[in-house]
Structure formats: structure tokens, C-alpha cells
Amino acid sequence: MKLESGGFYVYGASHYGQALLRYLEKIDLLPLAILDRAPRFDSYCGVPVEVFGDQEFATDLPVLVTILGFAGVTESIEAKGFTNIVETLDVFAAFPESLTNLNECGVLWMQAPASSQVNVSKCEQLAPLWADATSKQLFDKIVRYRSNPSAEDYALPEQYEMYFPPQVKGLYDYPQLNVLDVGIYDGDTFAGFYQRYGERIEKYTGVEICVSNVEKLKARLKSMSLPEDFIAVERVAVGLPANAALVVNENASASTVEVVFDEQVDSEHTVEAADLGELMNRVQCNILKMDIEGADYDALVQAQHYISANEPTLALSLYHRPQDLWEIPLLIENFAPGKYDFYLRQEGHWYLETQFYAVPKSL
Structure with missing residues (x-):
């Protein structure tokens, strides 16, 4: 690709657009403009x-x-004459x-320096635990991408509805389903469960902190x-510490949350803490x-006894923090050694929506 400064456009001013611009500035190759809706x-x-929008561009x-x-996206750019x-x-x-640059943009797993995005010894412990070739190959690709990002190691998302991978043996294979959906949002995942297993849903419990959701x-x-x-x-x-609560300030574009300790806060915006293990047992x-x-990780620590005893x-999700990739699966293995088959799937772009499925071997 042969480009000259001022002789091209960049479309999109979000995280990757910004990461690209920082690199192009470094090599003294800047676009004429950044285009964004x-x-x-x-x-x-x-x-x-x-x-x-309606402006004229050098198409x-x-x-x-x-x-x-x-x-x-491509069609809208073509419609402008490019x-x-x-x-x-x-x-x-x-x-x-x-x-x-993108890998250190500060978003979710990309919030840490590259040097702490892979724990080699922990990843080596986890590598043999994956139950199928798809999981093993994806895990290796993620580790390589974090260590030395490249187009070759960028995993495209799977083409199925999130949380319902078709080739995970025994997933949700119960005569009756009793689902605890922590971070139920607006019920999008529930709708997927109901479509597939409606007659087998015995009970469905949702946990959600936002009233609007x-x-x-x-x-x-x-x-x-x-x-x-x-x-x-x-x-x-x-997943909150002892004596903590969550203050939720809801906003149509970006709600914010703050952990508070032993403070008097407007109860309308305060969400009380609960122990995940006690909730699962109840x-x-x-x-x-769960996607919170x-x-x-902290919530799962609360659920150690229930997971160990009942093997649900x-x-x-393994993408919120860099260390979730290895810490969460190894935590589950510690809770119930040898009792689960582990699966890994990539269900979104940018190595977000990286999902971990632990299926009891007894199913």
C-alpha cells in the first residue's frame, strides 16, 4: 500500500482509529482528515x-x-463515491x-501495559486444560496476539448467537434448566435460552444493577x-468487598458505577452487595x-463452595481484565479439579466478548 501524507483519509475516530493515528504520526504519514459519523x-x-455526512470529499x-x-460501513463509504x-x-x-498502540488503549483487557498482558507460567498451566482443538488454537492465538500483535493472530468472531456455541459438548444439557443470569441486561441472553429451551426452563433468575435495563x-x-x-x-x-455497596448513576449513553464503603448515599442510586455463593445456593x-x-473473578471467589459441591x-467472560484470561479458568480448576471440560470461544471483535464455558464432565 503506497500512501502519501495528506493523500488519504482514515474512517473512524474511535479506539483503533486513534491507535492508528498515533502510529502514523510517528512515521510522519498523516491523512488529510479523519472521517466519523x-x-x-x-x-x-x-x-x-x-x-x-453531506460534505464533499476528495473521493x-x-x-x-x-x-x-x-x-x-463499506456500503456507506461507497455511496459517497469513494x-x-x-x-x-x-x-x-x-x-x-x-x-x-491499540493493545494499550486502556479499554478492558487492553488497560495494562503489554508486559503484563500475558503471564507465561499461568498460560502454560492452562494450555493443556482446553477440551477441543478450537479452544486450544484460539488460546494460543490470543497469547500470541497480546505478545506480538499481528493481522494473522487477530481472531474473527464466531458466527452464532453469543452464549450458544454449537460445538461445545453437553452445554446446557439438562432435563430442566435453572439459570442464574448475573448481568442480565435487557434479557437478550434470556431470549436465546427461551427460544432454544423454553419448555425446559424450570427457573430463570436475573441479577441487574440498572433500573433502566x-x-x-x-x-x-x-x-x-x-x-x-x-x-x-x-x-x-x-463480587464487592465486605461493607461495600455500589452507587449507580444511570445515563442513556454511559452509566457509571462507584464502590463505596459505609457511606450514606441516596438509596435510589445505591445497590446493596450480595454474596454470589449464597445467591447460587438460594x-x-x-x-x-455472568458478565459484570x-x-x-471476585464474585466467583464468593461461589467457591457452591461450584465445588454442585458443578454448575x-x-x-474473560476479557474485562488482562488477567481474567488465565485467572478465571485456573480458579475454576482449583475449585473442582478435573471435574470440568473447558472451552474458549471468541464471540466479538477486538478480542472482546471472549467467552469461557466450563461444562461438567458428568453431563
Whole structure:
């Protein structure tokens, strides 16, 4: 790819667009402008950010796309008259060093320096525990990508509905399902369970800290012609330290949470702490699905006894913190040595939505 400064565009001003611009600035190769449908700033690295709307652009120039996972991006650029469109994966291959910047952009697993994104000894402990070739190959690819990011080691997401991988032996294989969905959000995963196993769902319990999401869940149940009490919803926070609570400030664009200790806070915004192990024991779940933005490991520590004694199926996230990749599976192996088959699947772009499935060998 032959480019000249001022002779191309970058499309997308989010995390990878910014990482790419920082690298291009370093090699003195900057675009004419950054194009974005809803820019949050006017310029970046000295390059103007222009709204990709009704303006006229130099459509004979190349456009480097930095967006994945959204339909219609290429088509919208073509509709403006551009003919030389460089897709994101080709940008990876042309500028692999930009991925190093992305890996330290501060988002979720990318919040740590590259030097702490892989624990070699822990990864070596975990490597033999994966139950199938897909998991082993993906795990190796993730470790390589974190150590030395490249286009070759970027894993494309699986093409199935999240949390329902078709080739995981015994997953959710119970005569009756009793699901504890921690981080139920608006019930999107519940809808997947109901579509597949509706007649076998004996009980479904959801944990959610945002009132707005609970309202969306109720609306979803209504649209499915199900009563509100089909799901027992608990507004609690698991994985918190002792004497802590969570203050939730809900916002349509970005809700924020803050852990507080022994403080008097407006009860409308305060979510009390709960022990995940006690909650699992109370509802007697045989499936735990959990996605709670980084508190996952601490919550699982609370559930040691229940997991060890009952061996529920686990569907867990491994992308919130760098160390979750190895710490969470090794924690489960410590709780129930040799009792689970471990599976790893990539269900989203940017190595987000990396999902871990622990299926009891007894199934």
C-alpha cells in the first residue's frame, strides 16, 4: 500500500482509529482528515476530524477503515463515491505496529501495559486444560496476539448467537434448566435460552444493577407474551468487598458505577452487595451465566463452595481484565479439579466478548 501524507483519509475516530493515528504520526504519514459519523473531538494528532455526512470529499483518495462489527460501513463509504477503500483487516496487515498502540488503549483487557498482558507460567498451566482443538488454537492465538500483535493472530468472531456455541459438548444439557443470569441486561441472553429451551426452563433468575435495563427486560417479556414474574430479578451487586455497596448513576449513553464503603448515599442510586455463593445456593442454579464488567473473578471467589459441591455449567467472560484470561479458568480448576471440560470461544471483535464455558464432565 503506497500512501502519501495528506493523500488519504482514515474512517473512524474511535479506539483503533486513534491507535492508528498515533502510529502514523510517528512515521510522519498523516491523512488529510479523519472521517466519523459522530465525532467526539475536532482533531486528533493535529488531523481534523470531519463529520461523515453531506460534505464533499476528495473521493479519488484512499480511505483506511478502522471499524469492525458494524454492518453497512463499506456500503456507506461507497455511496459517497469513494472507490479505493482499504478494509480494517488490510489496515492491520499494512500497519501491524498500530495494533501495539491499540493493545494499550486502556479499554478492558487492553488497560495494562503489554508486559503484563500475558503471564507465561499461568498460560502454560492452562494450555493443556482446553477440551477441543478450537479452544486450544484460539488460546494460543490470543497469547500470541497480546505478545506480538499481528493481522494473522487477530481472531474473527464466531458466527452464532453469543452464549450458544454449537460445538461445545453437553452445554446446557439438562432435563430442566435453572439459570442464574448475573448481568442480565435487557434479557437478550434470556431470549436465546427461551427460544432454544423454553419448555425446559424450570427457573430463570436475573441479577441487574440498572433500573433502566430492568424496565427493558420487562418490556421484552411483554413482547414475548410472558408474565413479568417469569424471571425473578434481583437488584444487587456481587463480587464487592465486605461493607461495600455500589452507587449507580444511570445515563442513556454511559452509566457509571462507584464502590463505596459505609457511606450514606441516596438509596435510589445505591445497590446493596450480595454474596454470589449464597445467591447460587438460594436459587439452586445449574447454569451460571455472568458478565459484570470486571468484578467477575471476585464474585466467583464468593461461589467457591457452591461450584465445588454442585458443578454448575459456567458461561463466563474473560476479557474485562488482562488477567481474567488465565485467572478465571485456573480458579475454576482449583475449585473442582478435573471435574470440568473447558472451552474458549471468541464471540466479538477486538478480542472482546471472549467467552469461557466450563461444562461438567458428568453431563
